Amino acid sequence: MKDTFLLVYRNIRERKTRSILTMLGIVVGIAAVVAIMFISYGMQESITEQLSEMADIIMVTPGSVELGSFGELGSFTERDLKDVERISGVKEAAAMMGEMQEVEYRGEKVMVEIVGIEPRDMDAVFGETVKLEEDGDSGTSASGRELRENDRKACQIGYSVANDYFDYEIGVNDRLTINGSKFRVIGVLEEQGGFRSNVDAQIYVTKRDAVNIFDTRDISSIFVRVRDIGEAEEIADEIEDQIDDNHKLDDFTSAMAMGGAIEDLKSIFSVLQVFLLAIASISLIVAALGIMNTTLMSVMERTHEIGVMKAIGAKNRIILFLFLMEAGVVSGIGGVLGCIVGVIAANVISFGIYTAFDVEIAVVVKLQVLLGGVAVAMIVGILSGLYPARKASKMSPVEAVRYE
Numbered sequence: 001m002k003d004t005f006l007l008v009y010r011n012i013r014e015r016k017t018r019s020i021l022t023m024l025g026i027v028v029g030i031a032a033v034v035a036i037m038f039i040s041y042g043m044q045e046s047i048t049e050q051l052s053e054m055a056d057i058i059m060v061t062p063g064s065v066e067l068g069s070f071g072e073l074g075s076f077t078e079r080d081l082k083d084v085e086r087i088s089g090v091k092e093a094a095a096m097m098g099e100m101q102e103v104e105y106r107g108e109k110v111m112v113e114i115v116g117i118e119p120r121d122m123d124a125v126f127g128e129t130v131k132l133e134e135d136g137d138s139g140t141s142a143s144g145r146e147l148r149e150n151d152r153k154a155c156q157i158g159y160s161v162a163n164d165y166f167d168y169e170i171g172v173n174d175r176l177t178i179n180g181s182k183f184r185v186i187g188v189l190e191e192q193g194g195f196r197s198n199v200d201a202q203i204y205v206t207k208r209d210a211v212n213i214f215d216t217r218d219i220s221s222i223f224v225r226v227r228d229i230g231e232a233e234e235i236a237d238e239i240e241d242q243i244d245d246n247h248k249l250d251d252f253t254s255a256m257a258m259g260g261a262i263e264d265l266k267s268i269f270s271v272l273q274v275f276l277l278a279i280a281s282i283s284l285i286v287a288a289l290g291i292m293n294t295t296l297m298s299v300m301e302r303t304h305e306i307g308v309m310k311a312i313g314a315k316n317r318i319i320l321f322l323f324l325m326e327a328g329v330v331s332g333i334g335g336v337l338g339c340i341v342g343v344i345a346a347n348v349i350s351f352g353i354y355t356a357f358d359v360e361i362a363v364v365v366k367l368q369v370l371l372g373g374v375a376v377a378m379i380v381g382i383l384s385g386l387y388p389a390r391k392a393s394k395m396s397p398v399e400a401v402r403y404e
Contacts, residue, residue, distance in 0.1 A: 004318075008326045011298065022294045023334040025287030026381065030338025030373045031345055032280040038346040040276065041364035044269040054258045056091075056229050058236045060084070060222040060243070061254050074252065075218035080243045084222055087242065089235045091227045094121030095219040097210045103203065104177035105166045112161055113202045114178060116210020119147040121223075132156075132187050144172035144187035151206055155183045159191035160200035178203070179213045224255075232257035284376070287334075288384040295327050295388035303395065310397035323389030324382055331381020335374040342373065 012019045062074045076095070085093045097116035102109050132143050147156055155176065162170045162185075170176070174185045183205065192199045211217055224239065226232050236255035243253040299306070306319060346363045354360050 004322055004325060007322060008329055011302075011326055012330065015294075015298065018294055018297070019330055022287075022290050023330050023337070025283070025290040026331050026334025026377050027338040027341055029280070029284035029287045029380075030335050030377050031341040032283050033277060033376070034339050034342025034369060034373050035345040035349060036276045036280050037273065037369050038343065038363050038365055039349055039361065040269060040273050041366060041369075042346075042350065042362040044266065045364055046361060048262050048265060055262065056226050056232065057258050058224040058226065058232060058239065059256050059258065060224060060239055061220075061256075062252060063254055074247070075220055076222060076243065077219065077246075078217065080246055081219060081222060083242050083246065084224060084239055087235060087238055089226055089228060089231050090224055092121070092225040094118070094223045094225075095207070096221045096223065097207065097214060097216075097218070098202075098220040099214050101179050101213060103161075105170060105174070106168050108166050108168075110165050112165065113198075114210065114213060115202045115204050116207045116214070117204060118207050119149055119151070122147070122204075132189060143189075144185070146187060147204060147206060149206070151186065151209075153181060153183050153209065154186045154205070155209075156187040156189060156204040157185055158189050158200040158202045160197075161203055162188045165201075176203070178205075181213070183209075229259055232259050236260075284380055287331075288380050291327055291331060291381050291384035292388060294330075295323060295385040296391075298326070299323065299388045299392045302392075306392055306395055307397050307399070310395070316393040319395075320389050320393040323392050324385055327381045327385025327389070328378050331377045331384075332374065334381070335377025338377060339370045339373045 060076075062076060078095075081093060081095050084090060094117065098113055100111050101114045103112040103114075132146070144156075147154065155178075157170060157176075170185055170188070172185055172188065176183045176185060189199060205213070224235070226235050236257045239255040240253045244250060247253075309319065343363070343365060346365075350361050350363050
């Protein structure tokens with residue numbers, strides 16, 4: 001075994017440039033696979049973590065919901081809200097009114113989504129996930145206060161509205177004109193991003209002010225918090241049946257339990273990972289062809305040497321093992337380097353996404369992926385070297401010795 005390793009080392013060293021180029025093919029292929037896996041795991045973890053904070057919530061909309069987007073078919077009424085509140089297992093139910101309106105600040109006009117909600121219902125909808133911006137040094141609120149029941153012509157604004165929508169930043173006590181009426185900014189919410197990025201782009205007012213702005217009492221969506229997460233799906237079905245019955249329509253209501261959305265999301269990410277891995281595997285196929293070509297060239301160059309080895313007693317399995325070992329060492333080293341490069345690449349991609357789009361995606365490094373990357377590299381290398389190695393082992397000693 002020691003002699004075999006020494007021979008493998010000598011052969012790789014003598015053909016250093018070719019071995020390095022072959023190894024680079026494996027490095028690129030494994031790095032691509034590893035980086036894609038770590039980034040996709042990070043995206044999945046980031047989004048499911050946000051959804052998990054709302055696992056006991058059911059989002060009820062007049063239309064079909066598909067993970068954050070829905071097609072509106074109408075609106076709800078106060079009767080619908082009261083009926084939902086009476087359903088067994090419902091802890092809280094909060095109504096939201098939403099509509100795009102023209103907002104003016106310092107002479108600049110922008111269309112922004114205005115959301116009307118009772119201040120006491122904010123926790124029912126968002127819990128502890130949405131808060132006012134905090135002072136980074138003291139950890140205290142630096143951006144105003146929460147909405148109150150007795151507030152009139154006052155609003156809380158999302159992070160993007162405050163910092164990105166207008167040429168000038170908006171702060172506490174600044175005045176906005178919404179649909180012709182002046183509103184005072186009493187709070188700026190901290191940046192949400194991810195699944196809750198819509199919060200960053202909204203302005204929140206009391207339900208009474210929303211009625212005046214929209215000139216209607218129609219409810220655009222209802223958020224329900226349940227007592228037992230395990231009953232969320234059954235409660236969602238009951239909500240749909242109740243509101244559909246109120247409006248005498250089939251499939252008028254869509255109630256999506258966030259816990260169910262998490263499972264749907266995991267399934268989507270699984271399909272996405274398979275698709276991305278299939279694309280990344282193309283580079284592994286190219287690397288496999290490179291290993292096969294390198295091993296074939298090595299067999300041709302060492303035909304005379306193979307003949308001498310067989311003439312002095314080397315058996316076919318020894319020759320086969322020697323060339324397979326050479327292919328396995330090159331691909332194994334390439335796999336280890338590929339995993340290292342993959343981790344670095346994943347972090348670079350994560351930083352690039354954050355810099356370009358201000359979206360933070362954590363890189364989730366998993367040991368099984370690293371071990372799998374090295375194993376795949378070695379398997380690819382050995383399988384690619386199998387044909388050339390078998391060809392070398394089947395050579396006739398006499399013909400091989402005569403070969404120049």
